[in-house]
Amino acid sequence: MSILPVLIFGTFSLLFMAVAIISFVMFYQRKVIAHQLQIQQKEEEMQRELLRATLKAQEDEMQRIGKDLHDDIGLKLISVKNKVIGGLMNINKETDEANYLEQAKNDLEAIRNEIRSISHTLYPSALDLNGLSFALEKICKDLNGYEGIKISFRLSGEYKKEKREIEIALYRIALECMNNAIKHSQCTEINLTLIYREQDFSLEISDNGNGFDASDLMKQEGLGLKNIQSRAKAIGAELKFESSKNGTKVLVNQLIQVQKNQ
Amino acid sequence: MRNLEVMLFFSLIEGVLLLLLYRTVIEEIPLKRLLKFITPAYVLGYLGVYFFLDYKLYIPSYTYPFHQIVMLVTVLLFFADRMKRMNEIFLTENPMFWISCGFLFFYTGSIFYFALHNTLFASYPSISKNGWLIHSTMLVIMNLFLAIGILKIRKA
Numbered sequence: 001m002s003i004l005p006v007l008i009f010g011t012f013s014l015l016f017m018a019v020a021i022i023s024f025v026m027f028y029q030r031k032v033i034a035h036q037l038q039i040q041q042k043e044e045e046m047q048r049e050l051l052r053a054t055l056k057a058q059e060d061e062m063q064r065i066g067k068d069l070h071d072d073i074g075l076k077l078i079s080v081k082n083k084v085i086g087g088l089m090n091i092n093k094e095t096d097e098a099n100y101l102e103q104a105k106n107d108l109e110a111i112r113n114e115i116r117s118i119s120h121t122l123y124p125s126a127l128d129l130n131g132l133s134f135a136l137e138k139i140c141k142d143l144n145g146y147e148g149i150k151i152s153f154r155l156s157g158e159y160k161k162e163k164r165e166i167e168i169a170l171y172r173i174a175l176e177c178m179n180n181a182i183k184h185s186q187c188t189e190i191n192l193t194l195i196y197r198e199q200d201f202s203l204e205i206s207d208n209g210n211g212f213d214a215s216d217l218m219k220q221e222g223l224g225l226k227n228i229q230s231r232a233k234a235i236g237a238e239l240k241f242e243s244s245k246n247g248t249k250v251l252v253n254q255l256i257q258v259q260k261n262q
Numbered sequence: 263m264r265n266l267e268v269m270l271f272f273s274l275i276e277g278v279l280l281l282l283l284y285r286t287v288i289e290e291i292p293l294k295r296l297l298k299f300i301t302p303a304y305v306l307g308y309l310g311v312y313f314f315l316d317y318k319l320y321i322p323s324y325t326y327p328f329h330q331i332v333m334l335v336t337v338l339l340f341f342a343d344r345m346k347r348m349n350e351i352f353l354t355e356n357p358m359f360w361i362s363c364g365f366l367f368f369y370t371g372s373i374f375y376f377a378l379h380n381t382l383f384a385s386y387p388s389i390s391k392n393g394w395l396i397h398s399t400m401l402v403i404m405n406l407f408l409a410i411g412i413l414k415i416r417k418a
Contacts, residue, residue, distance in 0.1 A: 003381055004389065010374035011396060018370040022363055025341050025353065032348040 051234040052165065059168060066123030069115050077115065081108040124171055132167040133159040133194055136174055140192055149182060150189045157196030160256060169231040170203050170252060176224045177205040177250045185209020185248060202253040211243035266322055273329045274308050280365070284336050287358050288343045297339065304332045323380035330369040330376065337362045337369070357414035364407025371400035 084105045091098050120126075127135035133155050140153035161167070174192060181190050187209030195202050225241075228250070232239040238253040281301045288294050308329060316322035340362050344353060353359045375382075375396045382390040 003378055003385060007374050007378055007382070007389075007393070011371060014370035014373060015367065018366045021338070021341065022366065025345060028345060029348045029353050033352075 048234060048236065051230055055169070055231060055234050056165065062122045066119040066121070069122065070119035074112060074115055074119070077108055077112045081105060081112070084108065121175070124168075127167055127171055128164070131159060131161045132170060135167075135171055136192055136194060139171075139175065139178075143178065143182075147182060149187060151178070151192070152190070153192045153194075155194050155196075157201070159194070160196060160201070162201075162254075162256070166235045166237075166254060169235045169237070170254070173228050173231055173250075173252055174203060174205055176228050180224060181205070181207040181209055181248065185211065187247065196256075198256075200253055200255045202251060204249065204251050206247060206249040208247040211245055211248045213243070270312060270316075270322060270325050273326060274305070277304055277308065277329050277333060280333060281336060284340055288340055290343045290346055293339050293343050297336065300332065300336070304329075307332070319380055321380045321383050323377060326379075327373055327377040330373045333365060334369045334373075337366050355414065357411040360407050360411035360414060364404040364411070367407065368400045368404035371403070372397045 084101050088098060088101045088105065091101070124135050124139075126138050137153045137155070140151045143149075144151045178190055178192075181187050185207050187207035190205070190207045193204040193206075195204065229239060232252055235254065240251040240253075242249040242251070278301065281297060281304060285294060285297045285301070288297060308325060311328045312322065312325040315324040340358065344356070344359065375393045379390065379393070382393060
């Protein structure tokens with residue numbers, strides 16, 4: 001047998017084998033990475049699902065308490081207040097008893113208002129009835145002037161009603177951010193802006209307070225930031241914090257789901 | 263001293279350096295241990311093959327293929343190591359992947375030529391001379407891959 005074909009055939013066979021080995025390794029890696037990515041996505045989805053379920057259970061419980069407070073305790077307080085008013089009508093208004101009853105009536109009214117406010121926070125009925133934009137506008141109006149802080153709301157674009165879980169998450173995020181701003185930032189102004197675009201919409205909560213170290217978010221305990229982050233994560237929203245000495249801005253960006261599903 | 267003997271001396275140094283390089287790159291402990299064993303075995307084997315088989319031949323035909331086989335095994339060990347760590351980094355982003363591809367092409371492409379060198383020289387002297395073309399082509403390919411590897415190092 002001539003040596004030349006052995007040389008040519010052998011060399012090309014080995015080169016072909018080299019190409020095959022490299023292709024196999026590259027193909028195998030692609031397969032492994034794709035598989036891992038799939039597992040990772042599934043795990044993330046499961047985590048999100050779990051978070052969503054936890055938040056939903058929490059939300060349902062809050063709603064139940066809110067409704068109970070409003071319907072049950074609220075009505076009982078009205079009934080007690082009516083009895084006090086009835087009592088007031090039957091006694092001389094100049095007596096000490098009348099003064100006590102008058103005081104009790106005022107206290108009952110204050111308690112009822114407090115309970116109403118708590119129940120509205122726990123169960124934002126305005127959100128269910130009129131949607132996120134209306135609920136945010138209402139809460140801003142209600143809180144405007146609280147501790148001397150000017151709170152304003154602005155809607156940009158045409159409001160589109162979203163899934164309840166998304167609207168409630170954004171509503172809670174807005175409340176948490178406003179709460180943080182009022183409690184910790186020493187601000188004089190809070191602005192809420194809800195912007196609707198074609199594909200997505202965003203909620204922007206900004207204040208002119210002290211700000212905080214946004215790069216060290218997870219260490220900011222007690223600011224409810226983890227709560228904000230988990231709510232944003234549960235609905236798959238993009239969350240951004242910007243903070244400086246001149247104030248804080250929280251931006252939540254969410255893809256429009258309702259339109260996407262249609 | 264003949265040119266080919268200089269080449270064999272150079273190959274021995276090249277082989278030891280490559281084995282040391284792969285010992286630092288390969289991360290799997292059993293493979294690392296295997297390389298630790300291969301390195302001295304390679305040096306002894308290389309010298310043994312040369313002095314017992316190739317020393318009297320006009321053109322050495324065993325030492326260089328021995329070197330090439332050891333280098334090919336080392337490169338394949340690197341690929342085996344990477345296959346166990348597929349999730350860490352994209353292979354194409356790893357400079358050692360390109361460098362190893364270069365070595366793989368170079369050694370697989372020229373092993374037959376060097377193994378048959380003596381016979382070729384005796385029977386087909388013209389082909390033997392032209393056969394260096396295979397070696398040179400493989401060197402060019404290897405250097406291209408090494409260049410890609412170096413570019414990847416710069417990027418990293």
